[in-house]
Amino acid sequence: MTTTAPKGLEGIIAAETEMSFIDGTQGILEYVGIAIDDLARNSTFEETVFLLWNRRLPTQSELDAFTQDIRSRYQLPAGLEERITTLPKTAEPMHMLRTMVSSLAMFDSDPNQNDPDSARDKALNVLACAPAIVAAFDRHRRGLPVVAPDSSLSIAENFLNMLNGEKPTATMAKALDVCLILHADHGLNNSTFSARVVISTMSDVYSALTAAIGSLRGPLHGGANEGVMRMLNEIPTVADADAFITGKLERKEKVMGFGHRVYKAYDPRATYLKTLAKQLAEDTGNQDLYEKSFAIEKVMEDAVAAKGIYPNVDFYSATTYHCIGLQLDLFTPLFAISRLGGWSGHVIEQLSDNRLYRPKADYIGPHDAPYIPIAERG
Numbered sequence: 001m002t003t004t005a006p007k008g009l010e011g012i013i014a015a016e017t018e019m020s021f022i023d024g025t026q027g028i029l030e031y032v033g034i035a036i037d038d039l040a041r042n043s044t045f046e047e048t049v050f051l052l053w054n055r056r057l058p059t060q061s062e063l064d065a066f067t068q069d070i071r072s073r074y075q076l077p078a079g080l081e082e083r084i085t086t087l088p089k090t091a092e093p094m095h096m097l098r099t100m101v102s103s104l105a106m107f108d109s110d111p112n113q114n115d116p117d118s119a120r121d122k123a124l125n126v127l128a129c130a131p132a133i134v135a136a137f138d139r140h141r142r143g144l145p146v147v148a149p150d151s152s153l154s155i156a157e158n159f160l161n162m163l164n165g166e167k168p169t170a171t172m173a174k175a176l177d178v179c180l181i182l183h184a185d186h187g188l189n190n191s192t193f194s195a196r197v198v199i200s201t202m203s204d205v206y207s208a209l210t211a212a213i214g215s216l217r218g219p220l221h222g223g224a225n226e227g228v229m230r231m232l233n234e235i236p237t238v239a240d241a242d243a244f245i246t247g248k249l250e251r252k253e254k255v256m257g258f259g260h261r262v263y264k265a266y267d268p269r270a271t272y273l274k275t276l277a278k279q280l281a282e283d284t285g286n287q288d289l290y291e292k293s294f295a296i297e298k299v300m301e302d303a304v305a306a307k308g309i310y311p312n313v314d315f316y317s318a319t320t321y322h323c324i325g326l327q328l329d330l331f332t333p334l335f336a337i338s339r340l341g342g343w344s345g346h347v348i349e350q351l352s353d354n355r356l357y358r359p360k361a362d363y364i365g366p367h368d369a370p371y372i373p374i375a376e377r378g
């Protein structure tokens, strides 16, 4: 008799990690034991990536060296920018990002090295180049010249500078940096699992990260933040939110930005993002967006909170990203830029104690079926 795992592998432990801890009942998320709230308030994305990859906070000189190393890799390899600027302007940024991250392997003279130093080296390349890839494509499709990266800027500042052609305000750069911290890692989520599965074949870092990007774009995963924004755009005014959401629930449709496989309490990232979204909405004159979100949350609270369905990380990210000035279809690429920190850490972790992922399927089809010649098939 076969034992079939629960659908969607719910509750199955398929890896050990020292990177992030989630208590879905209490609504706790920690990176290497540090509460996500502490990191959002005090850390930077660069420091958070160091923490995830090394499982400890850096000293000042280590952080300076790590930051410098990332910045020295901002420039895209010669030839890649030309590829990006010949892509169809109608391409979806997530398809573009997945393809260009895959392309980075071809600009690496030794892409298949998986020893610890090489894996980190390749992961740093992707982490440093991903913002430039997204920004170059966005400029290209808007008919604007590509802005060169600026190695005096942080990842968050540099991304906004390359996107908009001007340095961001300190508030916007900090807001984006916090978003990068909050999205950097999250246990064995679908895209992280995908990355670990691919690297477990001893393939290569680029393939693992490419697979993860493909997974993240799904609307049930990282693509939900774009779904939230589309929903907010569909609701004409705050007063319409109640009827809109009630109608969705009656039709048994999912409300994007709510629910989570692991959290059955308020997602701690959403708590932080809610405050950030409110502040940014006030600062940028987007109060209606925040108020619509808040109205949706109230309806959902009354209707489904008892089932453990609360806002997840994507819900208030949508308002936050909009206020930062991002185009709707750059929301998920931004999530990917951040999660590259987590995916890479998991790839490095998997390589340090690898065994090929190879589960079994429970075959439920027929046996002893006859091979019918094609001329005799009805």
Ligand code: CMC
Pocket: 008, 189, 219, 220, 221, 222, 223, 224, 253, 254, 255, 256, 257, 258, 259, 260, 261, 262, 304, 307, 309, 312, 313, 314
């Ligand atoms: N709106 C309305 N009902 C919901 C929602 C929602 N967003 N999420 C779950 N439910 C209901 C669902 O209808 C089902 O009800 P019933 O038991 O009456 O049939 C029950 O809750 C369990 O739902 P499920 O889909 O079986 O749960 P899951 O653990 O497989 O799904 C999820 C988790 C995230 C895929 C799901 O909550 C969902 O589709 N949410 C909307 C998409 C979304 O916001 N995704 C981002 C997830 S967080 C960021 C990330 O990890 O990428």
